[in-house]
Amino acid sequence: MACSPTDLHFVLLPLMAQGHLIPMVDMARILSQQGATVTIITTPVNANRFKPTIDRAIEAKLKIQVLELRLPLTEVGLPEGCENFDLLPTAAQAFNMYAAMSMLEKPVENVLLNLCPPPSCIISDGGFPWTANMAKRLNIPRLVFYGPGCFTFLCVHIVTHTNILNEINSNSEYFVIPGLPDRIEITKPQAATWGKGESEESTKIFEQILEAEKASSGIVVNSFDELETKYVKMFAMAKDKRVWCIGPVSLCNTSFQDIAERGNQAAINGHDCLKWLDTQEPVSVVYVCLGSLSYATTEQTIELGLGLELSNIPFIWFIRQTSDEFEGWLLEDGYEERIKGRGLLVRGWAPQILILSHQSIGGFVTHCGWNSILEGVSAGIPMITWPQFADQFLNERFITDILKIGVKIGMEVPVLFTERDKCNDLVKKEDVLTAVESLMNNGEEGEGRRKRAKEFSIMAKKAMEEGGSSHVNMKLMMDFIAQELAKNTKLIQDIV
Numbered sequence: 179m180a181c182s183p184t185d186l187h188f189v190l191l192p193l194m195a196q197g198h199l200i201p202m203v204d205m206a207r208i209l210s211q212q213g214a215t216v217t218i219i220t221t222p223v224n225a226n227r228f229k230p231t232i233d234r235a236i237e238a239k240l241k242i243q244v245l246e247l248r249l250p251l252t253e254v255g256l257p258e259g260c261e262n263f264d265l266l267p268t269a270a271q272a273f274n275m276y277a278a279m280s281m282l283e284k285p286v287e288n289v290l291l292n293l294c295p296p297p298s299c300i301i302s303d304g305g306f307p308w309t310a311n312m313a314k315r316l317n318i319p320r321l322v323f324y325g326p327g328c329f330t331f332l333c334v335h336i337v338t339h340t341n342i343l344n345e346i347n348s349n350s351e352y353f354v355i356p357g358l359p360d361r362i363e364i365t366k367p368q369a370a371t372w373g374k375g376e377s378e379e380s381t382k383i384f385e386q387i388l389e390a391e392k393a394s395s396g397i398v399v400n401s402f403d404e405l406e407t408k409y410v411k412m413f414a415m416a417k418d419k420r421v422w423c424i425g426p427v428s429l430c431n432t433s434f435q436d437i438a439e440r441g442n443q444a445a446i447n448g449h450d451c452l453k454w455l456d457t458q459e460p461v462s463v464v465y466v467c468l469g470s471l472s473y474a475t476t477e478q479t480i481e482l483g484l485g486l487e488l489s490n491i492p493f494i495w496f497i498r499q500t501s502d503e504f505e506g507w508l509l510e511d512g513y514e515e516r517i518k519g520r521g522l523l524v525r526g527w528a529p530q531i532l533i534l535s536h537q538s539i540g541g542f543v544t545h546c547g548w549n550s551i552l553e554g555v556s557a558g559i560p561m562i563t564w565p566q567f568a569d570q571f572l573n574e575r576f577i578t579d580i581l582k583i584g585v586k587i588g589m590e591v592p593v594l595f596t597e598r599d600k601c602n603d604l605v606k607k608e609d610v611l612t613a614v615e616s617l618m619n620n621g622e623e624g625e626g627r628r629k630r631a632k633e634f635s636i637m638a639k640k641a642m643e644e645g646g647s648s649h650v651n652m653k654l655m656m657d658f659i660a661q662e663l664a665k666n667t668k669l670i671q672d673i674v
């Protein structure tokens with residue numbers, strides 16, 4: 179890569195999970211489109227997932243490079259090659275993954291010391307708290323990126339910085355999150371499966387993350403001001419930090435290839451799905467995809483399938499990982515034969531933003547990962563919310579209770595990510611049927627949700643356009659880093 183010492187050079191360090199990696203790759207593209215040099219540091223398996231995307235960006239003369247580091251997996255008892263949370267043999271090994279990630283400090287620092295132009299800023303995933311001290315040693319600002327939006331983070335901040343959870347005695351009792359402009363009711367496990375309180379190990383990691391955040395120069399959020407105006411301000415005030423909403427970052431993908439291959443170069447050929455979707459009526463199909471990490475037992479998967487079938491509404495259903503047990507049931511039951519024409523079951527990675535933007539899609543069954551939610555919002559599609567763990571219950575409340583563009587499937591009891599193969603709360607086929615019918619109905623309520631979803635989609639697109647709020651915020655963030663760089667350069671000149 180050409181080396182000019184005056185370039186703004188952002189180093190991006192994404193967490194090894196699709197929901198963090200994908201938006202950071204988008205962020206890299208946006209930064210470089212606005213003139214910055216960008217280096218993404220990741221591991222070989224992860225780099226390979228978005229290699230064609232980066233190659234195309236380089237061909238288009240964007241200044242992006244990817245540097246690969248070995249993740250010390252065998253040192254923490256994990257198999258070689260298991261470089262992403264979605265490749266862990268069991269979810270309980272997530273902490274081994276964190277241990278391996280914490281061993282990257284020296285190798286990352288060595289990379290940064292040898293970069294040209296020298297790094298002006300590190301945008302670190304919150305999951306790498308050690309980047310705070312590293313940034314201090316290198317005298318560069320550290321910005322932090324977590325994934326979810328401001329509303330969810332503000333809720334996490336409130337429940338972890340007040341005594342509210344200690345005042346709730348039962349796990350099934352709903353309480354109102356104090357201090358919010360909207361009435362948000364939640365149970366203790368729904369509010370606390372993320373961060374502090376999940377387990378001793380996760381509490382320790384969460385505290386390190388918060389400590390590192392204090393030492394950071396700001397927080398970069400994949401959201402947009404118009405989506406959660408009040409919450410952006412409240413979140414920045416609660417954290418006493420600069421907050422830049424720069425999304426929805428997925429909207430930076432404009433070519434068919436970038437859209438179809440986003441997140442996984444091995445994504446099924448977008449054309450195959452499109453051909454089927456093209457045969458369906460406009461706004462008639464429900465798209466079902468539960469993210470990159472969620473898990474459903476065979477019993478749960480069957481209930482979902484039967485519920486979709488009962489609804490008589492067209493659907494396209496992606497299953498990330500099938501199982502022998504489920505395949506056996508499919509064969510024996512003749513499910514795929516019965517749904518032929520009206521339903522399509524696809525095994526593998528969904529080209530999600532390609533599907534969501536197809537005119538036939540009228541609803542989205544989502545596990546409420548923040549990226550999926552924003553992608554649904556960007557496409558103007560109302561959603562059925564099926565949260566499981568982490569931030570997903572709070573994200574659900576945002577969609578159903580604040581934006582009012584979603585219908586709850588009725589999940590009550592969360593699972594811990596590390597125990598996600600346990601099923602605490604079976605969603606029955608009748609629940610699926612009720613939710614799908616309610617979402618797709620053309621009555622006043624359904625139309626209202628659809629209309630609001632369309633309005634947010636227009637706002638999302640405007641935010642990302644030249645002069646839109648996220649476009650401006652990205653510029654402001656880059657200006658801030660340029661000023662910090664100038665200050666540091668002057669300081670060094672004064673010393674010399």
Ligand code: UDP
Nearest residue numbers: 196197469470471527528530547548549550
């Ligand atoms: N995704 C996709 N195809 C899939 C599953 C997921 O493209 O089959 C993408 C999705 O578009 C989103 C990301 O993977 O950008 C998942 O992030 P999210 O925050 O929604 O959920 P997570 O997987 O982190 O729980």
